[in-house]
Amino acid sequence: MTLVDEFLDYYLAENPIRAALLGADGYDRTLGDFSASAFQARERAAEAWLERLSAQVPGSPDDEIDRDLIVSHLRGAIASASWPEWRRDPSPYLGAVFGSMFTPLQQRLKPEPELVDAACARLAEVPAVLAACRENLDPDLAADLLVARGLDQARTARRFLTVTLPAEVRDPGLRVRLAQAAEPAADAFDELVRFLEGFEARGSWRMGEKLYSELLREREMLGYGAAELHEMGRTAWDELDARMREVAARLGSDDWRAAMESLMDDHPPTLSAMRAEYEAETLRARDFTRERGLVTFPEGEECLVLPSPEFQRPILAVANYLAPPPLTPSRAGVFFVPFTPDGFTEEQVRQRLRTNSRAQMPSISVHEAYPGHHWHLAWMAGNPRRARKIFRTPYFVEGWALYVEKVMHEQGYFDTPATELAHLDCRIFRAARIVVDTALHCGDMSIKEAETFMATKASLSPGTAKGEVSRYCAWPTQAPSYLTGALEIERIREEYAGDLRTFHDTIAGSGGLPLGLARKAVIQ
Known part of the structure; x- marks a missing residue:
């Protein structure tokens, strides 16, 4: 057994919910x-594993990518231990329960009696x-906003x-058994x-510039920090704003x-x-x-x-996707359409x-399904290397889905x-996310300012903008992953010498790697 395999076994054992969902x-x-x-024991173990894996000499280029993928995960975990x-x-606890209970019955990969026994x-x-x-x-560490989000979710549990x-x-009979087991x-809850x-x-929910930049460099393997990323977002927004003015003019408007x-009224x-x-x-x-031969279908x-x-x-106020578990033969995923909670008013x-x-549905469907998340995650599940199935970063996964919107x-x-x-508009929305997420967590923007920015710099209703900003506060560094990843994948494509379909099959099939490793997997 290699050291990588040893670590993967350890990781699955310490994270049984994630292991089962995989x-x-x-x-x-x-x-x-x-x-x-x-x-605390897992935090100490991450440091020990990082030391052991960093000293390993990989036997092949693919082995090196696997090792470096795990190292990036461990460095991110160690950095995050300070926060x-x-x-x-409350979300790590609530998410563990909700996700572990719902997903197996949704995917139905085992006989129903076994699913109910496990539940x-x-x-x-x-x-x-x-x-x-x-x-x-900890009252001194927890933030009102995060607790309020958890409270809203906990109220749905019963x-x-x-x-x-x-x-x-x-x-x-099994239904009655599960309902009885659910009462305690x-x-x-x-x-x-x-x-x-x-x-x-x-x-406070604010992460701060130091840790934010450390995660970008160590976990995501990007060559820049929060300040540079913020400026990238502003530049991208300005460029997209100019293009959108041109398209809006074809619709008879001087204001996109x-x-x-x-x-949106249609x-x-x-x-x-x-x-x-x-x-x-x-x-x-x-x-x-x-029909266009853009990818190979699994x-x-x-x-x-x-x-x-x-x-x-x-x-969650936007569409999202549930991938097929990559450690199984299943290639069936779910595109979840964003329904509103019970109790929403007619106006909400x-x-x-x-x-x-109807104008937005084509972009969203491409992003969530074909050739976005569903195609990518069903395709990468065929990669034989276990580390690639277990670890992936949103900077590739979300970057891929936005990248293929541009391809389409x-x-x-x-x-x-x-x-x-x-x-x-979907793309400028992601540029606005970069600006807002970095500004929020580096202390340069208030929640109210962020909500106004998202409602005026992208086509979000005030209610949706409020939900988006709440998500950014709770999940620092994730929101910029879409456009950042898309731009990095476009740069790798410019270096690639082969045809478009082969590029797509190769880079998406390599996994959901940090972008520096994705480049290494494609550009030999």
Whole structure:
């Protein structure tokens, strides 16, 4: 067994939820250890593994990429230990429960009795996980905004566990068994809700320039920090603004924001109609991608288009994607359409529909499905190297999905001024994300200023802008990954000597690597 294999076995054992979601056998009956001592032990182990792996001499170029991929992950983990999420935010605990419970029943890769057995075993551990959350949250480190996000999500738990989750089970007897097992877990969530309602958080959600830049350089392997990235975002925004003015003029407007506002009035009438129209657009993108020969399709791939799960709706206002577990033969993924939470007003629902207008649907479907996330993650699951299946960075994964939007534009997919403007709007939105995320976490912008920036520099409704900014505060460095990654992939493509399809198959098939490693995998 190589040292890389030894580390991967260790990683899966210490992260059983992630292991099970990746499709590894033997990890689906436990949530893992969320105690403070366990988090601290994992932090110490990361330092020891980094030392051992850094001293290793790889046997081949691919071995070196695998080693360096793990090293980048470890360096990021060590840097992040100075800003411990498990002390600051309820989300590591809540996400563990929601994701581990919902995803297996959604993917149905095992017989239903086995899925229910595993779910019941995990439900039995929920009270201990939530007790650890209450014990570990530090009032001096936790921030009101992060606690409020967690509280909103925790309030959905009882219905999710006792109604939504059992409804996924087809056998009546198994359904009753799962619902009964869910009751103590739901009670534990009720207790957590009461705790969070009375929790007084005195910390900050701002990461600060030093750690932000360290993560860009060490984990993402980019050659620049937060200040340089901020300027890249502003430059990209200015360039896109000029292009969008030209396209808006073809629509009879001298203001692209006004033109987008008008286009957004043409939207599906209901949430269910929005899902149906996204499904049709996803099929059109798939056919176009195949006809143009832009990529090689993996055998057996399938992309379902479904409403977003209830537990996601309070914290995620945009479309998202659930990948097939790469350690299994499955190549079926899910494009989740952003439904609103129960209790939203008619006007709030209308605003959500407006930000998923018919002009915007082609870009979003390309990004989430073909040849974006679904194609990429189904294709890369065929890579035989285990490290590439386990570790990936959003700077490649999200960068890829935005990069292929531009490719589809070059190929003529956005064939009207309306869809072209919406495509550019998706891109300028990602430039605005770079500007706002770096400014927020480096202390150069308030939340209110960020919400105004997103509502005026991109075509977001005030409500969607508010949800976006809340996400940036909770997930520093992720929002810039889209356009940053796309620009880096475009630079690698300029260096590549082969044809477009081979480039796409090669770079996407190499995994979801930090961009410096992705270049090494393609440019020998």
